[in-house]
Amino acid sequence: MQHEALAHTEDFGGPDHHLPNRACLPGRDAPYENYALGKPYDEMFAADGTVRQHYAALDGRLTTLPPGELQRRQQACELSFLHQGITFTVYSDNQATERIIPTDLLPRIVTAKEWARIDAGLRQRITVLNLFLRDIYGDARVLKDGIVPRSMIYGSKHYRREMRGLPVPHGAYVNVCGSDLVRNEAGDFVVLEDNLRVPSGVSYMLANRDVVRRAFPAVFRSTGVRAIEHYPNELLATLRSLAPYHDDVSIAVLTPGVFNSAFFEHAFLARQMGVELVEGRDLLVNDNVVYARTTSGLKRIDVIYRRIDDDFVDPLIFREDSSLGVPGLFNAYRAGNVVVANALGTGVADDKAVYAYVPRLIRYYLSEEPILDNVETYLCREDKSLSHVLANLDKFVVKAVGESGGYGMLVGPHASKTEREDFAQKVKADPDNYIAQPTIQLSTAPTFVDGGVEPRHVDLRPFILHGEHTTIVPGALTRVALKRGSLVVNSSQGGGSKDTWVLSE
Amino acid sequence: MLSRVADSLYWMARYIERGEHTARLVAVKLESMVEQSREDADAAWHRVVGALASAEFAPKAHDAYVITQALAFAKANPSSLVASLRFARDNARQVREQLSTEVWEHLNKLYLRLQPVTTEAVWGHHPARVFREALEDFHTLEGVVYSTLSHNEGWYFIQLGRHIERAQLISRLLDLHFRSLPGVAAPKYFDWLVLLKFCCAFEPYSRAYTAQIRPEKIAEFLVFDGEFPHSVRFSIDRVCDALLHVAQAAPPARRAGVERLAGRLKATVDFGQIDDLMGGGIVPFLADITRQCEQIHESVHLAYISYGAETVL
Numbered sequence: 001m002q003h004e005a006l007a008h009t010e011d012f013g014g015p016d017h018h019l020p021n022r023a024c025l026p027g028r029d030a031p032y033e034n035y036a037l038g039k040p041y042d043e044m045f046a047a048d049g050t051v052r053q054h055y056a057a058l059d060g061r062l063t064t065l066p067p068g069e070l071q072r073r074q075q076a077c078e079l080s081f082l083h084q085g086i087t088f089t090v091y092s093d094n095q096a097t098e099r100i101i102p103t104d105l106l107p108r109i110v111t112a113k114e115w116a117r118i119d120a121g122l123r124q125r126i127t128v129l130n131l132f133l134r135d136i137y138g139d140a141r142v143l144k145d146g147i148v149p150r151s152m153i154y155g156s157k158h159y160r161r162e163m164r165g166l167p168v169p170h171g172a173y174v175n176v177c178g179s180d181l182v183r184n185e186a187g188d189f190v191v192l193e194d195n196l197r198v199p200s201g202v203s204y205m206l207a208n209r210d211v212v213r214r215a216f217p218a219v220f221r222s223t224g225v226r227a228i229e230h231y232p233n234e235l236l237a238t239l240r241s242l243a244p245y246h247d248d249v250s251i252a253v254l255t256p257g258v259f260n261s262a263f264f265e266h267a268f269l270a271r272q273m274g275v276e277l278v279e280g281r282d283l284l285v286n287d288n289v290v291y292a293r294t295t296s297g298l299k300r301i302d303v304i305y306r307r308i309d310d311d312f313v314d315p316l317i318f319r320e321d322s323s324l325g326v327p328g329l330f331n332a333y334r335a336g337n338v339v340v341a342n343a344l345g346t347g348v349a350d351d352k353a354v355y356a357y358v359p360r361l362i363r364y365y366l367s368e369e370p371i372l373d374n375v376e377t378y379l380c381r382e383d384k385s386l387s388h389v390l391a392n393l394d395k396f397v398v399k400a401v402g403e404s405g406g407y408g409m410l411v412g413p414h415a416s417k418t419e420r421e422d423f424a425q426k427v428k429a430d431p432d433n434y435i436a437q438p439t440i441q442l443s444t445a446p447t448f449v450d451g452g453v454e455p456r457h458v459d460l461r462p463f464i465l466h467g468e469h470t471t472i473v474p475g476a477l478t479r480v481a482l483k484r485g486s487l488v489v490n491s492s493q494g495g496g497s498k499d500t501w502v503l504s505e
Numbered sequence: 506m507l508s509r510v511a512d513s514l515y516w517m518a519r520y521i522e523r524g525e526h527t528a529r530l531v532a533v534k535l536e537s538m539v540e541q542s543r544e545d546a547d548a549a550w551h552r553v554v555g556a557l558a559s560a561e562f563a564p565k566a567h568d569a570y571v572i573t574q575a576l577a578f579a580k581a582n583p584s585s586l587v588a589s590l591r592f593a594r595d596n597a598r599q600v601r602e603q604l605s606t607e608v609w610e611h612l613n614k615l616y617l618r619l620q621p622v623t624t625e626a627v628w629g630h631h632p633a634r635v636f637r638e639a640l641e642d643f644h645t646l647e648g649v650v651y652s653t654l655s656h657n658e659g660w661y662f663i664q665l666g667r668h669i670e671r672a673q674l675i676s677r678l679l680d681l682h683f684r685s686l687p688g689v690a691a692p693k694y695f696d697w698l699v700l701l702k703f704c705c706a707f708e709p710y711s712r713a714y715t716a717q718i719r720p721e722k723i724a725e726f727l728v729f730d731g732e733f734p735h736s737v738r739f740s741i742d743r744v745c746d747a748l749l750h751v752a753q754a755a756p757p758a759r760r761a762g763v764e765r766l767a768g769r770l771k772a773t774v775d776f777g778q779i780d781d782l783m784g785g786g787i788v789p790f791l792a793d794i795t796r797q798c799e800q801i802h803e804s805v806h807l808a809y810i811s812y813g814a815e816t817v818l
Binding site: 082083084085257258263264267268270271276277278279281282284286291292293294295296297298 | 507508509511598599600601602603606609614658751754755756809810812817818
């Protein structure tokens with residue numbers, strides 16, 4: 001990739017001589033004048049204002065950069081993203097404008113010890129979520145044993161009856177998972193949600209690395225950052241492992257098309273893996289075999305990495321008004337002539353109510369304790385929890401399980417008394433539909449804002465690959481809420497992203 | 506390769522060629538207009554507009570500013586320079602994973618750079634400059650396409666699109682110079698010189714025929730020369746060559762129709778001679794070339810892109 005104007009001016013002498021007796025304190029000295037340490041855990045500074053050891057090299061660089069240099073590098077980085085077309089499309093007033101997702105140049109750093117725990121915890125979790133999916137689409141032992149209420153599964157709009165009794169390769173339903181982790185005030189990583197359908201963002205993980213490594217080459221080198229560039233290879237190996245045979249496997253990435261906001265990522269992954277990027281209209285099914293229409297004729301497809309939601313995959317089985325998918329695809333899948341990754345019906349396991357059961361599922365299937373905790377979650381369907389939540393509505397975030405994107409939600413501490421009372425009525429009327437979580441203060445990380453460095457809230461989305469084996473590339477997408485004080489990291493809500501450095505030791 | 510991908514690469518190339526052609530005609534015209542009388546300049550603008558815009562979007566005025574606006578920067582005119590670039594980029598974006606980073610970035614940068622430009626902003630001082638700069642970028646883009654993409658089937662679809670478009674654009678431009686247009690002054694010496702410059706042909710022509718400017722020699726050069734890249738024959742050779750390299754695994758029955766049309770078109774220019782063009786013969790000759798190009802376009806589409814699945818199962 002080209003990175004015009006990205007500076008290579010940094011000296012390559014290693015970080016040590018940047019570090020005399022440092023005197024730059026957060027909240028006092030440049031570039032940290034506006035760095036207010038608060039109650040949330042800060043990734044860079046300990047509570048007393050000292051720099052955590054793994055941020056020392058970055059700190060050394062930041063405090064010695066000439067004024068304006070950071071700004072210049074930030075602008076070069078944004079220009080590079082624009083030129084590469086790493087953009088998402090915003091539609092308003094009948095006009096489509098392309099915007100870049102803001103990338104903050106300052107990396108978020110995770111120590112080897114922290115990562116080891118995250119890695120082990122995510123492996124445990126993906127194993128259990130797949131066992132759970134195999135179970136509920138098979139014997140439903142977990143329901144018979146009363147671990148999870150039947151109504152919660154069979155009533156879920158993401159449960160796909162069509163998947164009942166259908167074997168999937170290696171029992172791997174979720175082949176690509178993006179789990180959102182946050183760090184609580186105590187400094188522990190906890191899981192906020194699992195994305196088991198078509199998680200996106202991995203292209204930003206890779207693109208961010210590319211620009212940030214160029215912006216801070218010496219810091220990058222001396223910090224000992226683990227590589228993530230092999231992600232596309234690992235994804236390819238995972239997809240390949242799902243095919244019924246191993247020679248000459250034909251793999252395609254199925255995208256909704258250029259108007260999808262994640263189209264850049266679909267094209268990026270196809271290119272990096274060296275496989276076809278197809279749209280629904282490129283594929284056709286004949287005699288339960290899937291073919292792509294090529295200039296020379298029809299070509300058989302064996303594995304489809306689909307980036308289309310269940311509902312749109314096959315208009316004959318799911319939404320008939322959808323033109324994004326492929327008529328007949330599901331029957332070809334059922335006949336075992338094509339593998340679809342992720343499998344259909346995985347969404348039932350990332351529902352907010354099922355999420356609350358994951359720790360119990362870990363104990364049930366593996367007889368182990370969860371390595372990564374959930375955010376503490378109260379299920380209003382359980383009487384004890386319900387009364388506790390209703391009595392303390394001002395302390396909880398209450399969410400409707402079937403909704404996402406902030407709909408059907410009460411943020412207790414920010415709601416008025418009337419709003420809380422109204423919401424209490426709704427919860428009482430249909431307690432099964434609600435869960436409650438205490439408000440969590442996401443940790444903050446140093447972020448480049450208005451010429452200085454300020455703390456902003458971040459989360460962490462690592463990507464887990466699961467086929468014949470489980471693979472987790474040591475990296476993640478760190479999403480950052482660029483507005484001061486905001487806890488919302490979604491890109492549609494003014495969020496940006498950061499490169500994530502996982503250290504080798 | 507995927508039929509949809511082949512189609513996008515083909516159209517990307519056609520729009521790039523159209524954009525480059527537009528930029529060159531406008532640049533040359535803006536540079537040369539100062540040396541002409543008002544009447545001749547208006548006639549020359551008339552031919553340029555005819556060569557670049559459909560009747561619906563052709564500006565009615567003879568004003569250079571208005572014409573430049575319409576041909577170059579009007580987003581509503583689907584064959585304007587910025588519209589061509591937008592379509593080229595839209596197609597490239599569809600098949601982003603098939604292009605090298607260099608090709609994508611050059612095209613994307615050219616698009617991003619020209620998109621916000623207004624006629625007003627460039628008019629004050631040396632308005633041709635923005636088009637000259639764009640031409641440099643187009644040439645770089647062509648070089649990057651040549652040197653960073655594998656010369657595989659997709660690359661040949663790019664060649665096919667570029668040269669089908671070029672053969673038709675040159676034919677149309679020649680037609681407007683040889684056809685008598687009611688109420689428009691006929692081309693004079695200076696216009697023939699400019700016609701060569703429209704096709705970057707002045708120097709190559711001079712080497713072949715000396716600098717003696719004669720319409721029939723110009724026609725001969727721009728139609729029949731086998732070595733000059735902006736001649737009709739050169740483009741048709743490239744079209745035929747590209748057709749040999751695409752869809753090679755397609756069943757012979759589907760290839761046969763395309764190959765027959767290509768062979769006929771090649772024979773038309775290989776065995777044609779200047780005598781066919783004189784005495785008013787050139788206008789129907791060029792119309793025949795254009796029609797044959799359109800037939801090839803349609804038969805390629807039907808044979809390799811939009812064939813019915815039932816025909817191959």
